[in-house]
Amino acid sequence: MRHTASLGWSALLLFGLAFPFIAGNDYHLTVMSTAYIYAIATVGLNLITGYTGQFNLAHSGFMAVGAYTVGILTVDYQMPFWGALALSGLVAAGIGFFVGLVSLRLKTHFFSIFTLCVGYIMYLLIEKWESLTHGTVGIVGIPAPESIAGLDFSEPRTQYYLVLAFLAASMWIMHRIVNSLLGRTFMAIRNGDDLAQSLGINLMRNKLLAFMLSVFFAGLAGGLYAGYVRFLGPDLGRVEHTFDMTMYMLVGGIGTLAGPLLGAITVPWLTQQLQFLQDYRFVVFGPVLVLLVIFMPHGIVGTWMARRRRKAAQLAAPVAPVLRAVTARKGAHRA
Amino acid sequence: MLEMNAITKRFGGLVAVNDVSVRFERGTINAIIGPNGAGKTTFFNLASGALSPSAGSIKLDGQDVTGLRADQMARRGIARTFQSTTLFDNATVLDNLIVGHRLRTRANLIDVLLGTRRLKDEEAACRSKAREALDFVGLSHIEARLAGDISQEQRKRVAFALALATDPALLLLDEPAGGVNPEETEGLANLVRKMKGLGLTVCLIEHKMDMIMNLADKILVLNHGEKIAEGTPAEVRANPVVIEAYLGSDHADA
Numbered sequence: 116m117r118h119t120a121s122l123g124w125s126a127l128l129l130f131g132l133a134f135p136f137i138a139g140n141d142y143h144l145t146v147m148s149t150a151y152i153y154a155i156a157t158v159g160l161n162l163i164t165g166y167t168g169q170f171n172l173a174h175s176g177f178m179a180v181g182a183y184t185v186g187i188l189t190v191d192y193q194m195p196f197w198g199a200l201a202l203s204g205l206v207a208a209g210i211g212f213f214v215g216l217v218s219l220r221l222k223t224h225f226f227s228i229f230t231l232c233v234g235y236i237m238y239l240l241i242e243k244w245e246s247l248t249h250g251t252v253g254i255v256g257i258p259a260p261e262s263i264a265g266l267d268f269s270e271p272r273t274q275y276y277l278v279l280a281f282l283a284a285s286m287w288i289m290h291r292i293v294n295s296l297l298g299r300t301f302m303a304i305r306n307g308d309d310l311a312q313s314l315g316i317n318l319m320r321n322k323l324l325a326f327m328l329s330v331f332f333a334g335l336a337g338g339l340y341a342g343y344v345r346f347l348g349p350d351l352g353r354v355e356h357t358f359d360m361t362m363y364m365l366v367g368g369i370g371t372l373a374g375p376l377l378g379a380i381t382v383p384w385l386t387q388q389l390q391f392l393q394d395y396r397f398v399v400f401g402p403v404l405v406l407l408v409i410f411m412p413h414g415i416v417g418t419w420m421a422r423r424r425r426k427a428a429q430l431a432a433p434v435a436p437v438l439r440a441v442t443a444r445k446g447a448h449r450a
Numbered sequence: 451m452l453e454m455n456a457i458t459k460r461f462g463g464l465v466a467v468n469d470v471s472v473r474f475e476r477g478t479i480n481a482i483i484g485p486n487g488a489g490k491t492t493f494f495n496l497a498s499g500a501l502s503p504s505a506g507s508i509k510l511d512g513q514d515v516t517g518l519r520a521d522q523m524a525r526r527g528i529a530r531t532f533q534s535t536t537l538f539d540n541a542t543v544l545d546n547l548i549v550g551h552r553l554r555t556r557a558n559l560i561d562v563l564l565g566t567r568r569l570k571d572e573e574a575a576c577r578s579k580a581r582e583a584l585d586f587v588g589l590s591h592i593e594a595r596l597a598g599d600i601s602q603e604q605r606k607r608v609a610f611a612l613a614l615a616t617d618p619a620l621l622l623l624d625e626p627a628g629g630v631n632p633e634e635t636e637g638l639a640n641l642v643r644k645m646k647g648l649g650l651t652v653c654l655i656e657h658k659m660d661m662i663m664n665l666a667d668k669i670l671v672l673n674h675g676e677k678i679a680e681g682t683p684a685e686v687r688a689n690p691v692v693i694e695a696y697l698g699s700d701h702a703d704a
Contacts, residue, residue, distance in 0.1 A: 288563065295562045296573055299549040307536040313498060314616055315524035315553025324559065421540055424596060428542060431594030 123373070124286075131279050141271045146387060147380075148271075151278045152340050154379035155285045157360040159332025164361075165370035166293055167325040168305030172357050173214065173230040176237030177207045177330040179352030181337025183241060186254035186347045196260040200338040207334025208327045215326035219319060222308065234354050242349040253348035260342045268342070278339055282376075285332060290372055292328070301325050305370070366407060368414030377416060451476040451651050452497065452528075452620055457506035459492055459675075466492040468675040469506070474620070474668075479646050480653040481662045483686075484672035485695060490655045491533075493672065494622050497653070498530045499523035510620075525553055529618035533625045535609035539598030543589065543608055546597050547580035548573075550615025576615075583611040587641060603634040610641060621645060623654040627661055639665050663687065671695070 138144050160174045181203035188199035218229045241248045248254070260268035260277065268274055292298050300321050303311040312318055341347055360375075363382050368374025389396035411418045452474045459467040467489045474480045482490050495501040497508070499520040507516045510526055518526070537546045555572040562569060584590055587607040592600060600608065606626060613621055626642065627635040639661050645652055656662050662669065663683045671679040671686060673695040679686055686692055 291562055291565065292559075295569060296549070296552055296555060296557055296576060297559065297562050300552055302538065303549045303552075306538050309500065309520075310532060310536055310612075312520040313500070313524055313530050313532075314550055314612065315521045316549075317519075317521050328559075424540065424542075428594055428596045428599070 127373075127376075128283060131283070135272050135275055144271045144275050146383060148275045148278045148343060149340075150380045150383045151275075151282045152336050152343060153356075153360065153363070153383070154376050155282055155339065156333045156336035157363045157375040157379040158285055158289055159329045159336070160357075160360050161364055161369065161371075161375040162289065162292070162301070162332070163325050163329035165364060165375070166298060166305060167301040167322060169219065169322060169326070170227045171230045171326065171329065172227050172354060173218075173234035173237065174330070174333050174360060175354060175356035176234035176352045177211060177333035178337040178340070178356065179237065179241055179347075179349070180210055181207045181334030182341040182347050182351055183248055183254070183337070184334070185338040185341035186257050187247065189257055189341075190254050196258060196342055197263075200260070200335075200342065203338025203341075204331040204335035207337070208331040211327045211330035212323065214330075215323045219322045219326060231354060234352070234357060238349060238352040238354070241352050248349070251349060253346060254341075255346055257341050257345040257347065259345065274343055278343065281335070281339055285335070286372070286376065289332075293372060297324075362404065364414070366404070366414055368417030368420070371414070371416045371420060374414045374416035378414065451511060452653075453509040454497065455507045455509070457493075457496055457503045457508070459489075459496055459501060460504045466675050467496065467503075467672075470670075470672070470675075470677045471506075472670050472677065472680065474651055474653055476619075476651050477646060477649050478651060478667040479642060479665055480651075481666035481669045482653065482655050482672060483657075483659075483662060483669060484678075487674075488672040489675040490672055491624060492675075494530065494624055494653075494655060498528055498622055521553070524616055524618075527617070527619035528622065529613035529616045529620070530622035531606075531609040531613050531624055531626065533628060535605060535612070537597040537605065537608065539596065541597060542594050543597050543600065544577075544580055544584065544593040546608065547584060547611055547615055548576045550583065550612045551576040551579040551617070553616055554579075579615050579617075580611075583614040584608075586614060586644070587611045603630045603638070606630060606638060607641070610645075614645075618650065620651045620653065623652065625655055625657065627656060627658050635661055 134147060135144060138147070156174065156178050160171065164170045184203040184206045185196065185199040188194040188202065189196055214230075214233055218226055218233060221229050242251060244250070259274075262268060266273050268277055293301075300311075300316055303314060303316055304318060304321060304325075308318055337351070340351070360379070363378035364375045365378070366382055367376065367378025386396060386400060389399055392399060407414075413421060454473075455471050457467055457470050458465065470493065482493060484490050492501065496503050499515075499518050499522060502517045507514060509515065510523075510528070515523065515526060555576060557566070557569040557572050560566075581590070581593070584593055587610050589604060589607050589611065592604065597608070610623070610626070613623075623642070627638050630638065635658060642652055642654065642665060666683055669679075669681065669683055669686045670677060671689075671692050678695055679689045679692045681689070
């Protein structure tokens with residue numbers, strides 16, 4: 116099972132590396148790079164929502180925080196991109212600490228509704244705080260990442276590889292987290308607060324850690340977005356983006372490692388393919404999504420993994436005693 | 451071992467537990483019985499730290515632990531099971547148990563990111579603890595089964611194993627034999643005796659009188675949130691107040 120998994124990951128990485136050579140034009144590269152950036156944020160959202168069971172709706176707000184960190188620092192304070200990018204995740208996590216401290220006192224829907232409001236407040240702050248964020252005008256002229264060792268990051272192809280590198284690193288870190296004791300702790304909380312707490316798990320501390328890690332990825336994705344698109348408007352923080360990311364998680368498989376990644380990459384391509392339907396494309400896409408949630412509530416990866424686990428469990432479980440007796444008797448007859 | 455002094459819990463105007471004092475001695479099996487709504491589960495929630503008392507104090511091995519949270523109580527050696535245990539049905543039984551020993555480990559985010567020796571050692575320790583607990587409850591043979599596929603009685607045993615993986619000194623079992631057949635009930639009762647054999651203190655809520663009377667060293671009877679009797683099974687059985695609470699006053703003289 117582990118073998119197949121690493122094979123799958125290698126194949127994905129290989130595809131990612133080869134993609135610029137397969138892609139017909141720069142437009143495809145742009146679609147893919149943007150998908151990767153959202154994939155980083157979605158993978159982060161999956162940690163708090165999928166693994167820890169706390170459905171955070173302020174996620175795009177934190178992505179905007181990361182993006183504006185880079186935008187403001189590079190444009191208004193002439194900070195180098197790389198330094199600003201390093202701060203983007205940290206600033207998001209720092210704000211996440213205070214937001215989490217208050218919002219994580221709430222459970223289930225109350226937490227979601229509260230974070231929905233927090234996300235909207237973040238969006239409003241970005242839109243109205245003109246002296247800091249340039250308001251609705253947005254931040255224009257964000258410099259491209261400075262070249263490193265002759266790699267020019269204003270080129271679409273190098274930019275693509277930059278985003279891919281961050282995505283790969285994010286996946287690796289997330290893999291580390293969810294397969295460790297820490298990940299098990301988060302999943303115990305998802306299974307139920309009361310049981311987790313009775314097992315000695317400090318709920319607030321662990322939820323807060325998951326929340327901060329989650330929004331760290333959102334902030335980092337935002338920082339990358341700023342360096343990639345090089346223009347920022349407050350719309351980046353709109354709650355619709357959180358719902359998009361939620362959709363990616365649902366399609367791919369919430370609470371799985373590969374699911375949100377696959378969802379974040381395939382869904383934008385799918386909606387691109389349906390572009391000829393123009394405004395009607397969601398008339399097609401909506402019902403598909405509804406059917407998917409009804410018949411595959413664990414998403415594509417989740418359903419596939421559940422099937423594999425079941426098979427593995429059947430293989431590992433010893434033959435039921437009755438069956439064994441029957442086969443033994445058959446053997447005796449034959450002898 | 452655990453000492454509860456004049457514990458009271460009020461929910462608004464409702465007094466769920468009223469001025470109850472009791473001591474559980476080390477290495478004994480204690481049962482809490484009482485009609486539905488007598489305050490048994492509330493009492494458990496107070497003992498495990500899930501609720502903090504409105505009045506009164508709790509001492510664990512002579513130390514005041516009043517008002518501590520459930521996770522702090524768990525670290526101090528109080529484990530509990532619930533009437534129904536929510537397992538992660540999509541993972542194996544063993545996988546469900548590994549987190550049980552998490553409270554005795556210290557690996558943090560840094561260890562996880564760097565993949566330190568400590569993390570590896572602690573993960574191995576958690577895994578072997580989970581196996582040990584599973585072996586104790588007699589379910590080693592189903593460790594690779596999915597938790598969603600096991601029987602109700604096996605779920606009860608897995609819940610015991612999860613509690614045991616925390617390395618407790620006192621186990622609070624909420625209806626350990628609820629929803630299982632008489633034969634399985636006997637098996638679970640033997641398991642509780644085996645825990646006592648390890649030197650653990652056990653306290654359980656149960657409605658099955660046959661089981662309680664054979665198992666418990668001491669019984670605490672609650673009714674309307676108040677302690678109406680306390681003593682050995684024989685004493686409790688002969689107590690007219692208990693008979694009245696269970697069968698009504700007409701039977702008390704009989």
